[in-house]
Ligand code: NDP
């Protein structure tokens with residue numbers, strides 16, 4: 001296991017920290033804005049971005065007093081300018097503007113875009129030498145080796161926002177990195193934790209979007225229902241902490257109180273506990289290495305009463321095994337796993353395929369890609385994105401095939 005880099009003295013000294021938020025209109029982005037507004041005076045916001053929701057982007061830009069708002073969809077630029085009129089906030093649009101915005105000199109870029117679409121701006125921030133608070137786990141599933149190698153070369157910090165990884169980051173003793181035996185990520189088990197397979201077969205979109213513990217964007221909520229989210233997180237942990245698959249465990253913990261823990265070689269276990277509220281790990285990353293006061297729900301353990309843990313059911317949640325298979329197969333496989341999963345989740349949310357089809361489409365896509373792409377390395381962002389596009393094409397073909405069989 002890799003030992004964490006020493007704390008950069010600049011981070012300790014600067015009074016006001018400048019932050020850019022990519023994916024500012026989303027679930028994580030909104031929580032980031034909330035923490036910043038609670039700690040006004042400590043942070044200045046430079047850039048906020050979104051894909052297409054102009055009104056929400058302009059509103060968050062005004063609330064935070066941002067300098068620049070960037071919308072991914074170029075056809076929305078005039079609407080963004082109109083929504084920002086009189087505010088003095090600059091507007092820009094399109095993917096080149098997004099990369100340029102990610103390279104502006106700030107203390108921290110928060111990467112909270114959903115999906116592989118967030119890879120290019122996050123990597124641009126890394127290459128500009130900026131620390132990244134990473135929520136966008138798909139970046140690491142799509143191109144983790146490349147991403148971490150570039151971060152190391154640039155000498156920057158990746159601060160994990162994802163609650164389980166943030167828990168591990170907090171429990172990790174820098175001087176004892178070599179004494180880590182295993183890392184355990186907990187999972188709520190999602191809405192179908194206790195559903196029989198037969199019922200899961202008929203699960204509706206509304207059933208799958210009803211997460212028992214966390215309020216999140218639609219894509220990660222479906223990933224939690226299939227438990228692909230935990231699979232993506234195993235891959236994320238592998239890259240963040242340089243730990244191999246065999247030493248990364250998953251434990252279902254329906255109360256979502258213990259977010260993750262490290263077992264050290266002397267038998268001690270260090271865990272992080274907290275309410276299921278993303279503002280807690282976000283505040284930790286924004287202030288790191290210091291802690292600042294944030295009004296979040298406090299955990300009342302007497303009210304929780306008991307904590308339970310169980311092994312995941314790999315039969316009903318095959319996505320978890322698929323992710324582990326991909327991790328053990330190499331970068332090409334995790335890239336395809338992510339691309340196929342993004343397409344399959346979209347297709348499920350669009351009403352085309354059934355819930356259990358999501359994991360099947362991912363499995364078929366990995367199988368289909370193995371022949372042509374198996375063993376390929378990912379040495380550049382272009383290579384990562386070309387492979388991602390191919391994964392999406394293969395997954396769409398698998399879905400098309402399934403729909404044709406159904407019609408026929
Ligand atoms: P949301 O869907 O709520 O928000 C996504 C954000 O990204 C929005 O601002 C959206 O803009 C923007 N966006 C979406 N697609 C693109 C694109 N193609 N190009 C540019 N911007 C885009 O997602 P979440 O906040 O739930 O999740 C964000 C990331 O954080 C994911 O990787 C997720 O796995 C991870 N994460 C989320 C947690 C949570 O509690 N939500 C917990 C842990 C990790 P617009 O509003 O215009 O669509």
Ligand code: MG
Nearest residue numbers: 162163164233
């Ligand atoms: Mg998580």
